[in-house]
Amino acid sequence: MPLIRDIAEADCVVAEELLYSNDLGDGRSYYPGDLDVIVAELCGSVVGVAEFRLDYDFGHDKGREAHPGKQAFVLTMAVAHTDRRRRIGRALLTEIAHRAQEAGLTFLALVPQDGDGEADRQAFFQACGLTRYGPNSPGAAWGCPVSEVLVANAVGVEES
Template sequence: MPLIRDIVQADYSVVEELLYSNDLGDGRFYDPEGLDVVVAELHGRVVGVAEFQLHCDFGHDEGREAHPGEQTFILTMAVAHTDRRGGVGRALLAEIARRAQRAGHTFLALVPQDGADAAGRQAFFQACGFTLYGPAGPGAAWGCPVSEILAVKDTAAPKAGG
């Protein structure tokens, strides 16, 4: 299982490369200012990253369908291609869900990124319990109750920080 921890400045270049290799970054210097960011570490190397906002009112201004409770919005998740299907993505989601729960939030929301492997990203989020809410189409919102993410037994991962 990966170690999930807060990002530190020494991780920035690795995270930028990870995002870029997943078609989610532009290859420029990574700056997570204003975001909550956790990384997944296996055998001393960063193999996954998740950017999120614990306090976000996503959807209300855009007229998206209402959902129960306060929400945490997941902006970006990426896992190294060589470390996929090993529980890294689920461990990152579980850590976000734990932090959301501690903040009193009951719902996780996201908009799966377009581009290369968009179908794979959507399939991953569906497998984790996320469903479409609101109108379908580009930029469609997906969500999942925090309790559903935390109910999955194999999402428990060692944590540092948080």
């Protein structure tokens, strides 16, 4: 199981490489700014990164009437291609859910990246307990109660 921890300054180069290799970064110097960022570490190497916001309102102003109000929102998640299917993505998402629960939030949401691999990403998030809410269109939001993410990832379901 990977070690999940807050990002350190020394991790920023690897975080950008992970994001860039997953078509989520621009290849420039990475600086998390005011985002919450965690990394997954295996055998001393960072192999995953997730950017998120706690207490984020991602809904009505974006036309998402089904939106439940303040929530945890995952902006980006990336796992090294060589380390996929090792429960790293699940561990990152589960840590975000734990932090959301500790902050008193009850819902976790995200918008899966469109394009190549979209079906695989959606299958992964569905296996982690999330479902699409609102209109079925590009950029559709996915989410579920934090408790469902924690339950779905407590069982031994193999990561997609």
